Amino acid sequence: MSTLAQIPVCVEPVTVSHGEATVGGGIGAILTEIAERLERLARTGEPGAIDLRSLPISPADRAQLLQALGTGEVDARVQANGESRIRETAVHGVWWTQHRDLDGALLASLIEIARIPDILIVGADDLLRGASRLRASLSFPSAAQGESPHGTT
Amino acid sequence: MARLELEPTIGELLDRQGVSRRSFFKYCTAMASLLALPPLAARAMAEQLLAARRPSVIYLSFQECTGCLESLTRSFAPTIENLIFNVVSLDYDDTLMAAAGAQAEQAREQAMRANYGKYLLVVDGAVPTGDGGVYHCAAGRTGLDILATCAKGAAAIVCVGTCASFGGLPSADPNPTDARAISTLVPGKPVVNVSGCPPIPEVIAGTLLQYVTSGRVPDLDEHLRPTVFFGNSIHDRCYRRPFYDQGKFAKTFDDAGARNGWCLYELGCKGPTTYNACATVKWNNAVSFPIQSGHPCLGCAEPDFWDHGSFYSPIPSPRWGKAGEVSPAQAGAIAAGAAVAGAAIGVGSVLLGRRRIARRQQEPKSQSDKGNEE
Amino acid sequence: MDLVDFARGPALKVAFVIFFIGVVWRLVNVLLLHHRRNLSEPRRGVAESVFGGLKAMGSRSWPHPEFIKRTITGEALGYSYHIGLFIVILLFAPHIIFFGSFIGVRWPALPNGVVTIFAVITVTLFVAVLFRRLAHPVLRRLSNFDDFFSWFVVALLLVTGLMATAHVGAPYPTILGLHILSFDLLLIWYPFGKLMHAFYIFPTRAVDGYLLTRKGAPS
Numbered sequence: 016m017s018t019l020a021q022i023p024v025c026v027e028p029v030t031v032s033h034g035e036a037t038v039g040g041g042i043g044a045i046l047t048e049i050a051e052r053l054e055r056l057a058r059t060g061e062p063g064a065i066d067l068r069s070l071p072i073s074p075a076d077r078a079q080l081l082q083a084l085g086t087g088e089v090d091a092r093v094q095a096n097g098e099s100r101i102r103e104t105a106v107h108g109v110w111w112t113q114h115r116d117l118d119g120a121l122l123a124s125l126i127e128i129a130r131i132p133d134i135l136i137v138g139a140d141d142l143l144r145g146a147s148r149l150r151a152s153l154s155f156p157s158a159a160q161g162e163s164p165h166g167t168t
Numbered sequence: 169m170a171r172l173e174l175e176p177t178i179g180e181l182l183d184r185q186g187v188s189r190r191s192f193f194k195y196c197t198a199m200a201s202l203l204a205l206p207p208l209a210a211r212a213m214a215e216q217l218l219a220a221r222r223p224s225v226i227y228l229s230f231q232e233c234t235g236c237l238e239s240l241t242r243s244f245a246p247t248i249e250n251l252i253f254n255v256v257s258l259d260y261d262d263t264l265m266a267a268a269g270a271q272a273e274q275a276r277e278q279a280m281r282a283n284y285g286k287y288l289l290v291v292d293g294a295v296p297t298g299d300g301g302v303y304h305c306a307a308g309r310t311g312l313d314i315l316a317t318c319a320k321g322a323a324a325i326v327c328v329g330t331c332a333s334f335g336g337l338p339s340a341d342p343n344p345t346d347a348r349a350i351s352t353l354v355p356g357k358p359v360v361n362v363s364g365c366p367p368i369p370e371v372i373a374g375t376l377l378q379y380v381t382s383g384r385v386p387d388l389d390e391h392l393r394p395t396v397f398f399g400n401s402i403h404d405r406c407y408r409r410p411f412y413d414q415g416k417f418a419k420t421f422d423d424a425g426a427r428n429g430w431c432l433y434e435l436g437c438k439g440p441t442t443y444n445a446c447a448t449v450k451w452n453n454a455v456s457f458p459i460q461s462g463h464p465c466l467g468c469a470e471p472d473f474w475d476h477g478s479f480y481s482p483i484p485s486p487r488w489g490k491a492g493e494v495s496p497a498q499a500g501a502i503a504a505g506a507a508v509a510g511a512a513i514g515v516g517s518v519l520l521g522r523r524r525i526a527r528r529q530q531e532p533k534s535q536s537d538k539g540n541e542e
Numbered sequence: 543m544d545l546v547d548f549a550r551g552p553a554l555k556v557a558f559v560i561f562f563i564g565v566v567w568r569l570v571n572v573l574l575l576h577h578r579r580n581l582s583e584p585r586r587g588v589a590e591s592v593f594g595g596l597k598a599m600g601s602r603s604w605p606h607p608e609f610i611k612r613t614i615t616g617e618a619l620g621y622s623y624h625i626g627l628f629i630v631i632l633l634f635a636p637h638i639i640f641f642g643s644f645i646g647v648r649w650p651a652l653p654n655g656v657v658t659i660f661a662v663i664t665v666t667l668f669v670a671v672l673f674r675r676l677a678h679p680v681l682r683r684l685s686n687f688d689d690f691f692s693w694f695v696v697a698l699l700l701v702t703g704l705m706a707t708a709h710v711g712a713p714y715p716t717i718l719g720l721h722i723l724s725f726d727l728l729l730i731w732y733p734f735g736k737l738m739h740a741f742y743i744f745p746t747r748a749v750d751g752y753l754l755t756r757k758g759a760p761s
Contacts, residue, residue, distance in 0.1 A: 064207030066200075069448070095191040114194045120453065122198035125207050133211055134193055140179070140218075141189055390713065401714055415635050415651040434639060434648075441546065441715045470715075476547060483718070484640040487551045496646035502555075506562030513563065514570025522576065 042080050045070065049084075052128040053108055062129035084109060084126075093134060097122070101132050178255050178380075179218030187254070192218065199377065202370045202449055205396070216381040217255055223380060224279050224287040226318055227261035230304050230311045231338040231347055232293030236329035237263055239366035240373070255380050256288070262306070273307050280321050288379065289322035291315070291350050294331040294338040298346030312353070319354040324385050326360045327351065328372055330468055333361035333391070340474035351392055358385045361392040363444070365468035370449050371397045389443065391471065397449075402465050403439035405447035408432070421462070432459060436480035438467030545719030549726060557729035564733025569741060585758030594761040598751020599744050601761065619671050626664030630657055630700070658707055665700050668693070692735045698724040 045065065052063035067077060085105025093099040097116040104111055110127040112134070127133075137145075176184070182192055193214045200210035229237070241264070258264070259279035260272065267275055280287060295311045296303035304311035319325060327350045330336035338347035351359040362375050375394050378386050386394040403409065411417070411431040418426035418435055431437070439447075442465050446457040458465055464480070467473045477485075481493045488494045543551070584591070605617050631637055635651035642648035651657075672693055675681050702721040705711050712720075731737065751761035 066207045068201050093190055095188050095194055114197055123201040134190055413654045415653045482639045484636040485643045486554050488555050493643055499644040503562045506559045507566040510563035510566030511570050514567040518574040
């Protein structure tokens, strides 16, 4: 029997899975899609997003895509059960969002096409909740939890 | 029901637990990414979930190995576990709950009464039906009986794992306990099968999440599995697919092809006939899946996967008898036997024909007068 | 037992046995035909006659110069789809595994894309062949159930195979099951219909050529 070391290996480059592969033609298509989504955002206000993890491109392609988009003016960090980093690219309205968990593992990596990414926006409910919390702490310190009138389950 | 209106929404609950909306939104984005849903689905999912109320869940276990529950609760991503236990109210699970014995059964009955017609029944394991169902008994009742009681008031039934979905290992040939799939035992109830041995935790969570957000049973394939997760075969989403298309195959587990990561089709990979999300969602927080670590897909998410012959026999190989693949010697023997039989029939029919001709020639007024044979 | 397991299991086994019984039966029947003794004086020697027979196997495979204009369409169509069939049947990786498990040897495959292209071309030619059979006044009168059914059996195999590759119509396992079942059907029908020509064609040409040479005629 041959030992493992005796078996010849010549690694075949695969565009889909291995990083050091050639730069595919997919980048152009993705940039075109981003441009189209930007136009749609301007026209209808509809935001868009592209999941970088699910794109069938190599890490090299991904790096090239981000390089092509460049670095913009905003760089926000959100501490919500782990850090999220939201960076505007040089193309206004195109954001690179990375969500990490408490251990720093990457949960999601997205290109967002929006005036401002969803995670930075404060919801209307939260505004009211915040207001009532403030008021409660001002006038009735004992009822600071007042936003929840129900019993526990 | 009045009690239900008092039940807080998931948003209110999370808020009370100090889980910010941003964290929740982040979880949903991560889930959407893991499940390969369009990113904007995360937003819709988060909004719907925050406004929804937690459904009561009764979790029953029958003939199973607890691997499915392990898959869910020991998933690498703690977010999934948190998420799922935040969005459902798990009122009965004899493996996870602190209560035991009569108290546990009481909790189940109470939850069922309070949420009759609305609770979600999650089942793992097949139910043995042989000999009156005596092969599975808990609290003095057979599995058949428990299932029937709990299914009656359920809004829908989610079968977790291949055993509950299709019978799985307990129903493998010769199926001594006459174990059956849940869907065959609960006529008229909407059933969702989340198959796999075990199922991918993200797929279990995603299916439950989908139910909570929409309140409806999702689109299902012909095996009652959610098409979102079971719509594509492993083969179609496999990163080794290009090698299949190029005709580059590993022939053994230690050849150059195997080390180069070529297609495992010839080593018995069941990817083409198996529908699951392993190739996209992957396992252990999207680290890998069997094919990525060099082993063919066993086809564990498909009905009767135990009875399809060897895990290492390729899909196109003929399967004669229980031994699985046919050997050239066996095929040769059968062909030779058939050939001898064919020759015998041939010789026999020729002899019969000749005798018929000879008899016809002996008859004085034969119709065939071109009898110029020697 | 699901469709695939049935098709590649008991159904295949039965078809395999019927195929071998049928083929040998028919070959024996032909070999043991009541031959008349050839009383004519041989014009050529035995060796020359045998060579004439061998030559006929080749020469009959090419259109006769005198009729080439009339027969070229049919011959070209026939040759093309036969070549296509051989490529698709013998050089597609899953087929190699299938046939290989009977004889214990596997051989190199063509890339799937190439095989698919040949399969599409072959199906197209198959449709053309059927149209020609229906449109050609002589061919139509010559055709019987056997012609159409033999065409159907092979066409079914090609179409289900392409459907399995393209994932259309039904989930892959279902189509694969139907594909293997149609192969079982082909095996069963093979000895009893005109598909049997694969076994007859060259021996009959050889016998013809031998007899013609013996008579002193060009084979």
